Amino acid sequence: MKFKLLIYAIALSAVVLPGFTSCDDDDTEIILGPNEQPEYPSIKPGEESMRVKVGAENRQELTVTDGAGDFNAFSLNKSVATVVKDGDKLYVEGLGNGMTEVIVTDKSSQSISIPVAVYTTDVMSLEEASKALNVNFGSSETFTGKVALGNGGYTIASISDELRVSAEIIDSETGEFEVTAKAGKDKYIATITIEDRTGLTVDYTVEVSTTFELPFTDEQISTAISNARRWNESDCNLNGRQVSYLCGYGYGDMIDETNDANAVLGWNYINRYDFRITYPADAVLNQEYDGHLFYSYYGTV
Known part of the structure; x- marks a missing residue:
């Protein structure tokens, strides 16, 4: 209704006032209809992202450019950051370590999202x-x-x-x-x-x-010595069943040899599995000696 009355008043003045001349095209005022909205430039962030330190004393101004003005903002994660408005300025305040996004809107309902990283310290x-x-x-x-x-x-x-x-x-x-x-x-x-x-x-x-020292305490060594005994063939059986690969499942031969120089303990299974430990024949418990460990599998040593 207001639009129609305005047009009527302009037409009436043209009739009543002789000598009235229309304005040049450049000076013509554009009047919007009741359902039309003005066009504003797109809202833009002053920074593509923000890094804010925890604490009210470290809050940072949130800047935007263009848009329709009358900006407002809020944080998507209020445990990480919040937005404080002071007059016509917006500030981001860090509350806890983490990441969030701040949504900024203007009076024409345009909006943008700005990533915000909140941290506690600059030094680790x-x-x-x-x-x-x-x-x-x-x-x-x-x-x-x-x-x-x-x-x-x-x-x-x-x-x-x-x-x-x-x-x-x-x-x-x-x-x-x-x-x-x-x-x-x-x-x-x-x-x-x-x-x-x-x-x-x-x-x-x-x-x-x-x-290269022994990784055992004296007490551990003493316990091992007190429980020590030579390996014998009965160790390969448990209730009549073979229990170790080294025992050859009944098809191999135990090696238990001693000569003037060396003692040898081990197992041989038809020359495919062979496991031998060789040490000096005169070795005594709890002493250190040079020894030799030999193991082969299908001929591969």
Whole structure:
């Protein structure tokens, strides 16, 4: 109705006021109909993404350009971040480590989404930066470590020596991790790199030395000696059944030989399986000697 009245008033004035001339085309005011909406430029983010530190004192202004104005915003995960409006300005405040998205709208109902990463610290550190081990040759040792400061979401990014060292995260939020290191022929140092959800990394070093001493206590050795006896053929049977490959399932021959120089214990199964331990004939318990272990399988030694 208002639109029709406006047109009528303009027509009436043209009749009543002689000498009235129309405006040039460039000065003509465009009047929208009742169902038409003005066209606004697309709303655009001032930043494609945001990285905000936890705490009200670290809140950052959320900027947008173009659009229809009268902007509002909200966070999709209010445990990670919230949006604070102060006058005509918007601020993102970090509440907890993690990722979220902030949705921004204008008065014409246009909207955009801005990814926001919230973090606690710019520096990552460990409770213990390195570990020194002395491991018996042929053995391995497992131990744990923990992140002292970081932003959670921890992963093992890399291990410099994966053949001898393995590591896994036990708790991705507390940063507890477990490492297993194997003894090598020589001393070595491996580096484990741990990363948090914001991309921060820290290195943990493992230094492994090798010892060739017996990995048993005196008490363990004494117990073993007290229970020691020679292997005999009856050990291969349990209620009349063969119980070991080394026993040849009844088709092989036990090796139990002693000569002037060596003692030999083992088993031979028609020359396809052969397992022998050779040591000095005059060896006594609880002493160290050079020995020899031989094993073959279908002729492959």
